[in-house]
Amino acid sequence: MNNWRFRLGSVLFVLGLIFPVFIPLLLMVDMSASLKTAVTGLMVFGIPELLWIAAASILGKEGFKTIRDRFLGYFKKYKPQQEVGKSRYRIGLLMFCFPLLFGLLEPYMSAILPGYQSYRLVYTLGGDVLFISSFFVLGGNFWDKLQSLFLHDVKGISSVSKE
Secondary structure (H helix, E strand, O other), rough: OHHHHHHHHHHHHHHHHHHHHHHHHHHOOOOOOOHHHHHHHHHHHHOOHHHHHHHHHHHHHHHHHHHHHHHHHHHHHHOOOOOOHHHHHHHHHHHHHHHHHHHHHHHHHHHHHOOOOOOOHHHHHHHHHHHHHHHHHHHHHHHHHHOOOOOOOOOOOOOOOOO
16 A cells, blocks of 8 residues: 555544544634534534545555554553452452442432532542443453353353352
């Protein structure tokens, strides 16, 4: 593949991803509200897709495969470990269950936690971060266990000894 084609296709692809970020700049421009609305809609739903189509036609199949491999290769070093220790697994389970329990009790939190209504967004975002990070603490085997919940033919294997 030509070097200039790969660079141009990559720039168009990334520009399509970040194009909606420029919407606040558009809102500061002095123009009619109807025109701002139309251009903002295009910046979210029209222009990025056109840029991606142009990038796909310039890059071709091998160019997109190269971009995908580089992108996924960057995140491979952050994947969770397969095996984790017992204490790490227990901590991960607490991190996994606490936001779920908090979500069930949320309607009653304003009576339990003083000032909860003022910081509701902080509590919610904190719970989301805790829940997502629990998957990294629990390790790769937990992903397999979680996936098996949604598969009908999978049988659980008990590792508890019956002595």
